[in-house]
Amino acid sequence: MDTTFTEEQEMLRKSASDYLAKEVPEIKVREIEESESGLDPVLWKGMADLGWMALVVPEDYSGMGMTFQDLNIILEEMGKNITPGPFFCTVLEGCYPIMEAGTEEQKKKYLPGIANGDLIFTMAILETEGIYEASDVNTRAIPKDGNFVINGTKLFVEQANNAKYLVCVTRTQEGTLPEEGITLFIVDAKTSGVHCEVIPTIGMEKLCQVDFKDVIVPRENMLGELNNGWSVVRSILQKAAIAKASESLGAMEAIIPMTVDYLKQRVQYEQPLAQFQALQHIVADMFIRMTAGKYLVYEASWMQSEGMSCSKEVAMAKAYVNQAYRELSRLMIRLYGGNGTNREFKPGLYYRRAIAADIAFGSTDFQKDLISDEIGLIR
Amino acid sequence: MDFKLTEEQEKRRKEFYDVCKELREKRPECIYTLLDAFETDREDALAYERNCRKEFGERGWLRLGWPAEYDGIGTMMDRVFFGEATGYHGVPGVDGLGVGMLAPMLIHEANEDVKRRFLPPIGKGDVLWCELWSEPNAGSDLAGLTTTAIRKGDEFIINGQKTWSSFAHRADWGFGLYKSDPQGRKNHNLSFILMDMKTPGIEIKPLYYFDGRHFYNDVFFDNVHVPAENIVGEENKGWMVAQTLAAFERSSVGAVMTLVRQLEDLVQYCNETKVGGRFLAQDPIIRNRLADAASEIEASRTLSYHIADLQDRNEMALFDASAIKVYTAELTERVAALALDILGSYGQIKTSKWAPLGGSWEANSHTCFIYSIAMGTNEIQKNIISWYGLGMPRPPKPAPKA
Numbered sequence A: 001m002d003t004t005f006t007e008e009q010e011m012l013r014k015s016a017s018d019y020l021a022k023e024v025p026e027i028k029v030r031e032i033e034e035s036e037s038g039l040d041p042v043l044w045k046g047m048a049d050l051g052w053m054a055l056v057v058p059e060d061y062s063g064m065g066m067t068f069q070d071l072n073i074i075l076e077e078m079g080k081n082i083t084p085g086p087f088f089c090t091v092l093e094g095c096y097p098i099m100e101a102g103t104e105e106q107k108k109k110y111l112p113g114i115a116n117g118d119l120i121f122t123m124a125i126l127e128t129e130g131i132y133e134a135s136d137v138n139t140r141a142i143p144k145d146g147n148f149v150i151n152g153t154k155l156f157v158e159q160a161n162n163a164k165y166l167v168c169v170t171r172t173q174e175g176t177l178p179e180e181g182i183t184l185f186i187v188d189a190k191t192s193g194v195h196c197e198v199i200p201t202i203g204m205e206k207l208c209q210v211d212f213k214d215v216i217v218p219r220e221n222m223l224g225e226l227n228n229g230w231s232v233v234r235s236i237l238q239k240a241a242i243a244k245a246s247e248s249l250g251a252m253e254a255i256i257p258m259t260v261d262y263l264k265q266r267v268q269y270e271q272p273l274a275q276f277q278a279l280q281h282i283v284a285d286m287f288i289r290m291t292a293g294k295y296l297v298y299e300a301s302w303m304q305s306e307g308m309s310c311s312k313e314v315a316m317a318k319a320y321v322n323q324a325y326r327e328l329s330r331l332m333i334r335l336y337g338g339n340g341t342n343r344e345f346k347p348g349l350y351y352r353r354a355i356a357a358d359i360a361f362g363s364t365d366f367q368k369d370l371i372s373d374e375i376g377l378i379r
Numbered sequence B: 001m002d003f004k005l006t007e008e009q010e011k012r013r014k015e016f017y018d019v020c021k022e023l024r025e026k027r028p029e030c031i032y033t034l035l036d037a038f039e040t041d042r043e044d045a046l047a048y049e050r051n052c053r054k055e056f057g058e059r060g061w062l063r064l065g066w067p068a069e070y071d072g073i074g075t076m077m078d079r080v081f082f083g084e085a086t087g088y089h090g091v092p093g094v095d096g097l098g099v100g101m102l103a104p105m106l107i108h109e110a111n112e113d114v115k116r117r118f119l120p121p122i123g124k125g126d127v128l129w130c131e132l133w134s135e136p137n138a139g140s141d142l143a144g145l146t147t148t149a150i151r152k153g154d155e156f157i158i159n160g161q162k163t164w165s166s167f168a169h170r171a172d173w174g175f176g177l178y179k180s181d182p183q184g185r186k187n188h189n190l191s192f193i194l195m196d197m198k199t200p201g202i203e204i205k206p207l208y209y210f211d212g213r214h215f216y217n218d219v220f221f222d223n224v225h226v227p228a229e230n231i232v233g234e235e236n237k238g239w240m241v242a243q244t245l246a247a248f249e250r251s252s253v254g255a256v257m258t259l260v261r262q263l264e265d266l267v268q269y270c271n272e273t274k275v276g277g278r279f280l281a282q283d284p285i286i287r288n289r290l291a292d293a294a295s296e297i298e299a300s301r302t303l304s305y306h307i308a309d310l311q312d313r314n315e316m317a318l319f320d321a322s323a324i325k326v327y328t329a330e331l332t333e334r335v336a337a338l339a340l341d342i343l344g345s346y347g348q349i350k351t352s353k354w355a356p357l358g359g360s361w362e363a364n365s366h367t368c369f370i371y372s373i374a375m376g377t378n379e380i381q382k383n384i385i386s387w388y389g390l391g392m393p394r395p396p397k398p399a400p401k402a
Helices: A007-023 A026-034 A041-049 A068-080 A087-101 A104-115 A230-265 A277-305 A311-341 A347-359 A364-374 B007-025 B034-038 B043-059 B076-089 B096-109 B112-124 B238-249 B253-272 B284-312 B318-348 B356-367 B378-389
Strands: A121-124 A140-144 A147-158 A165-171 A182-188 A194-199 A207-218 B129-132 B148-152 B155-162 B173-179 B190-196 B202-207 B216-227
Touching: A007 A041, A007 A068, A026 A347, A068 A087, A068 A230, A068 A277, A087 A104, A087 A121, A087 A147, A087 A165, A087 A182, A087 A230, A121 A147, A140 A165, A147 A165, A147 A182, A147 A194, A165 A207, A182 A207, A182 A230, A230 A277, A230 A311, A230 A347, A277 A311, A277 B284, A277 B318, A277 B378, A311 A347, A311 A364, A311 B284, A364 B284, B007 B043, B007 B076, B034 B043, B043 B112, B076 B253, B076 B284, B096 B112, B096 B129, B096 B173, B096 B238, B129 B216, B148 B173, B155 B173, B155 B190, B173 B238, B190 B216, B190 B238, B253 B284, B253 B318, B253 B356, B284 B318, B318 B356, B318 B378
Parallel strands: A121 A165, B129 B173
Antiparallel strands: A140 A147, A147 A207, A165 A182, A194 A207, B148 B155, B155 B216, B173 B190, B202 B216
16 A cells, blocks of 8 residues: 555646646636636647646557546646636546547547647536436437437536537437437537537536537447447546546645635734634644545545546545535635635635536535445435 | 555455454453443453453464564554454454553653563553543643652652543553653653552542443552653653654544444444335435445545555654544544434433344444544644644733733
């Protein structure tokens, strides 16, 4: 057992941390959040130059062939200053589905472009019920003249406004179980009949409504097997849940020293707030909550990286971090007092993201339902 | 980052679990919690504790991680796996004070003579130790203690009172902290001394826990003569020795594994118990709450492993250790409360034919506080995290009384 990171991993972390500290200060985060597109091309190019999008792409496809665990180190660092943009969706929702389910031709066609930063990807999963269940997939793909025709509306598709391609989860057959009859397609976002609109949300990460109206997709764009697409979705949801938990862990790690700094600077009753024991214990509780969750996330990320079966550990990590991040950001607001609710100050940035992070890839209650099965409670 | 165990570790771990499982099957009916093994009026419990201790001593498992010259075997990590196994199966026989805290501290701090005299009996499981630590007016402010150990020739003469001494009525020896220089500066006036509990002048009185159990004691000293060679470290430098000892207190893997077992027992109970026409396991609220507890227990388990891993490499993660202590202690209280909620009317029953899981949950609802309060209260740990971990300034001390 070795519960520390390797020297190479520590170097990767350091280089990410240095780059983000310099290139993504708070003002930049706000600027990207408030921009219409939610994409900063200069930052995107910089990340591509550092090889972040190439990190997990195999070397045969112009990538660096590094591990899921390595990727999570980057995500943890990105979480510290809540770096906005299409990195998460491109890697988790584009690169991984293609690596896992793509044909040789598809891998050759898309992976090098993802690796060098040319291609932005995202995945269209959710529909009207807004839950990560196959039963909510009602967007149809019907075979016609050697192609498929897609009709339906997808919701909460991250960065679809910037995406070159969407991995669209469709229903191709009514099965006895909702998980049967699901098929994935790689859809060029410019295809006629694709319409995208940003939904204003609390996290401001550009979650979109995407309408598909008689969208014609060539058969060779089918990703994975016909009617057997749900297993790919499930696998992606699991990876995305850990990845989101890694981002949130990073955010929690950042919140604590920020809050301590604020408490040290703010003076009331002729002493810094940091000297009041009532406040110290709240910060200590934040530290304890973060620390206890840290290795739960690392464990899930390690197991996933090793290809071990880890649905229980992933659900536990996501459920834990969902709640902990929300609680830490709530306490951050409280410790900043009035300034915690001032737009100019940092707590709001984290608080809003904590709520969005909880919802993404399975809310707390969704995860807890999975956990109850995993610990052996009968249904 | 790699939580995988080596083949050798897996093998050792399995052996620990197998032996503890066998011992658990022999556990007498009267033991519902580990503390029962030390209850005064339960001769079969005492005999069981002695047998377990003897078995572990013979296998060398009370010397895990010790240096070879003191007959040690295995690594610090093996010690952790062994702690897991006894915690999970609820088996006594490891004297938490002697084996868990005193021995590793002696290996670091004591002179050769003290090591040669005191380590072997601990390693064989021949002795039980107690802690002579808190006093009626020195709890969290331990360094303010007043029991004196005054050097006279080749002896210390001890006078005063200690309290909250677990199992002192069963112990052969006691380790403690005494004021050896009454005029000295606070924290620089204490000595760490080992004492035979049969020495004349010692009086032990039970201090009953609020459920009626007797594991704590008050211990009174009236001119107790202790050989000066029983000191650990230098005279008046006992505070540092005590700090080293405290660091060994906070490895919590055993406590976490006790929770793992409790959760498994609760899951089984919910799968077997019908209320209002359905199994408790099918109640969405119960599912949700058990899932939450399971996540928190797993969080605690993974962090415990991290701390053990660092200790194994002689790197102490001080603030993480404080964090895990607080977290696991509070989790222990939450799991006890959750169990009472799930058991409903049956949660209140002490040992009787009506008591689910042998009445252990009524017992746990009392004992769940021990971990939060002992070993430096959770609030003291939060001070440590705030001042030394996060660098927040200590609140000013109150002005001295005029």
